[in-house]
Amino acid sequence: MSQLKPMSHLDNIPSTPGKFKMDKSPYIHRLRWHSSLAKLTFWSFVFLGLILLFFFRSPSSSPLSSDPSRRSLRTYNWGGPTWEKRVRSSARLRSRNGMSVLVTGAAGFVGTHVSTALKRRGDGVLGLDNFNDYYDPSLKRARQALLERTGVFIVEGDINDSTLLSKLFEVVAFTHVMHLAAQAGVRYAMENPGSYVHSNIAGLVSLLEVCKSANPQPAIVWASSSSVYGLNSKVPFSERDRTDQPASLYAATKKAGEEIAHTYNHIYGLSLTGLRFFTVYGPWGRPDMAYFFFTKDILKGKSISIFEAANHGTVARDFTYIDDIVKGCLAALDTSEKSTGSGGKKRGPAQLRVFNLGNTSPVPVSDLVSILERLLKVKAKRRIMKLPRNGDVQFTHANISLAERELGYKPSTDLQTGLKKFVRWYLNYYSGGKKAAG
Numbered sequence: 526m527s528q529l530k531p532m533s534h535l536d537n538i539p540s541t542p543g544k545f546k547m548d549k550s551p552y553i554h555r556l557r558w559h560s561s562l563a564k565l566t567f568w569s570f571v572f573l574g575l576i577l578l579f580f581f582r583s584p585s586s587s588p589l590s591s592d593p594s595r596r597s598l599r600t601y602n603w604g605g606p607t608w609e610k611r612v613r614s615s616a617r618l619r620s621r622n623g624m625s626v627l628v629t630g631a632a633g634f635v636g637t638h639v640s641t642a643l644k645r646r647g648d649g650v651l652g653l654d655n656f657n658d659y660y661d662p663s664l665k666r667a668r669q670a671l672l673e674r675t676g677v678f679i680v681e682g683d684i685n686d687s688t689l690l691s692k693l694f695e696v697v698a699f700t701h702v703m704h705l706a707a708q709a710g711v712r713y714a715m716e717n718p719g720s721y722v723h724s725n726i727a728g729l730v731s732l733l734e735v736c737k738s739a740n741p742q743p744a745i746v747w748a749s750s751s752s753v754y755g756l757n758s759k760v761p762f763s764e765r766d767r768t769d770q771p772a773s774l775y776a777a778t779k780k781a782g783e784e785i786a787h788t789y790n791h792i793y794g795l796s797l798t799g800l801r802f803f804t805v806y807g808p809w810g811r812p813d814m815a816y817f818f819f820t821k822d823i824l825k826g827k828s829i830s831i832f833e834a835a836n837h838g839t840v841a842r843d844f845t846y847i848d849d850i851v852k853g854c855l856a857a858l859d860t861s862e863k864s865t866g867s868g869g870k871k872r873g874p875a876q877l878r879v880f881n882l883g884n885t886s887p888v889p890v891s892d893l894v895s896i897l898e899r900l901l902k903v904k905a906k907r908r909i910m911k912l913p914r915n916g917d918v919q920f921t922h923a924n925i926s927l928a929e930r931e932l933g934y935k936p937s938t939d940l941q942t943g944l945k946k947f948v949r950w951y952l953n954y955y956s957g958g959k960k961a962a963g
């Protein structure tokens with residue numbers, strides 16, 4: 526790092542005074558002593574200055590710390606009797622057998638839909654989100670407003686803030702955590718790797734640490750990803766297939782999450798269920814995903830890049846409609862067993878599960894564009910390009926028999942029907958030039 530370079534000057538000061546040749550004259554000795562002291566003081570200041578410079582500049586100069594979520598670790602306003610009352614009220618059950626769920630990433634795409642569904646059926650729901658600016662935060666604010674109307678309060682904070690997390694567990698004895706907060710997106714990992722480590726690894730550990738110490742410990746359902754299948758070419762992807770060849774840092778952090786989940790289940794008796802979502806789409810979706818920015822660009826008359834694999838190979842995705850994903854999430858919460866630990870110690874074996882949640886019907890990306898063209902009544906300007914090696918894989922296809930058997934998961938929305946709902950929402954949301962898609 527360039528800031529550290531001048532430190533090499535410090536090498537000029539011998540580290541062992543014994544290497545100095547002793548002078549016999551006391552005057553010269555004193556003079557030398559003074560000049561050494563002055564030098565030492567001078568270099569101490571230089572050294573101190575460098576340390577300060579390093580600390581002040583490092584957030585923007587290191588790729589591992591220049592992430593938006595770091596900025597979001599700023600101190601949030603939380604605490605106080607009014608705040609606690611809102612937290613309690615949002616998490617209060619309205620049905621007899623309901624659960625009290627902390628939903629992380631509640632202002633996100635999936636988080637908003639899951640929170641709404643839980644609240645509607647009478648569960649207590651409290652949201653947590655850091656509202657980072659990975660994509661247009663005004664969309665997250667609009668989702669927040671939507672949740673407010675259904676009675677869900679989103680606490681603004683970061684999952685790495687363990688003081689806040691502990692406080693939340695002190696105020697509410699959550700029975701479940703639906704952990705959806707993460708740095709999503711495959712390509713952005715090359716731009717901002719630190720944000721993936723921050724949210725998907727450090728953040729997950731911070732959350733699990735608080736969950737393991739909570740009394741009672743909650744059961745946790747969390748979002749992994751189909752990306753863990755990476756370069757696995759055996760289709761459809763089954764939970765038993767290898768997941769040790771991630772094609773992106775995003776995938777690697779999700780895979781790491783699955784291993785971390787294993788550890789916390791093994792040591793502390795936390796009940797943990799990982800859900801491998803396959804390309805989720807729908808209203809209130811994510812602007813960084815192809816179906817979303819294709820819609821935006823087609824409407825603007827801009828050309829869109831459609832990737833093809835080597836030898837004109839088709840790139841296809843197992844697009845899964847948000848309502849099907851929500852059903853899978855709720856079923857995972859409903860079938861999760863209690864954690865077995867208490868006082869931070871395991872008291873018996875606990876449940877550990879991983880499920881694919883896909884649509885089990887992959888569609889070529891070019892067909893997705895054709896559907897959008899029909900729905901938008903605009904011809905797309907297609908530009909066929911080679912699939913870059915930046916994390917995207919050629920094909921995803923979920924084998925969902927395990928989720929079918931254990932969760933009663935049965936996706937029922939085809940791409941045409943789901944995109945119709947998305948386009949209706951999109952046109953309505955961005956209508957009248959009031960908002961411009963980010």
Ligand SMILES: NC(=O)c1ccc[n+]([C@@H]2O[C@H](COP(=O)([O-])OP(=O)(O)OC[C@H]3O[C@@H](n4cnc5c(N)ncnc54)[C@H](O)[C@@H]3O)[C@@H](O)[C@H]2O)c1
Pocket residue numbers: 594629630631632633634635636653654655656657665682683684685704705706707708709710723724728748749750751801802803804805806811
């Ligand atoms: N949408 C998909 O197609 C898809 C596919 C596979 C897996 N997933 C996973 O599902 C989950 C939800 O995805 P999504 O599509 O709703 O993404 P999203 O980006 O819309 O939602 C994630 C939310 O988490 C918040 N967040 C991020 N880091 C945080 C932190 N450190 N502390 C607090 N909040 C933080 C963000 O502000 C955001 O609102 C993620 O874990 C994602 O990796 C999504």
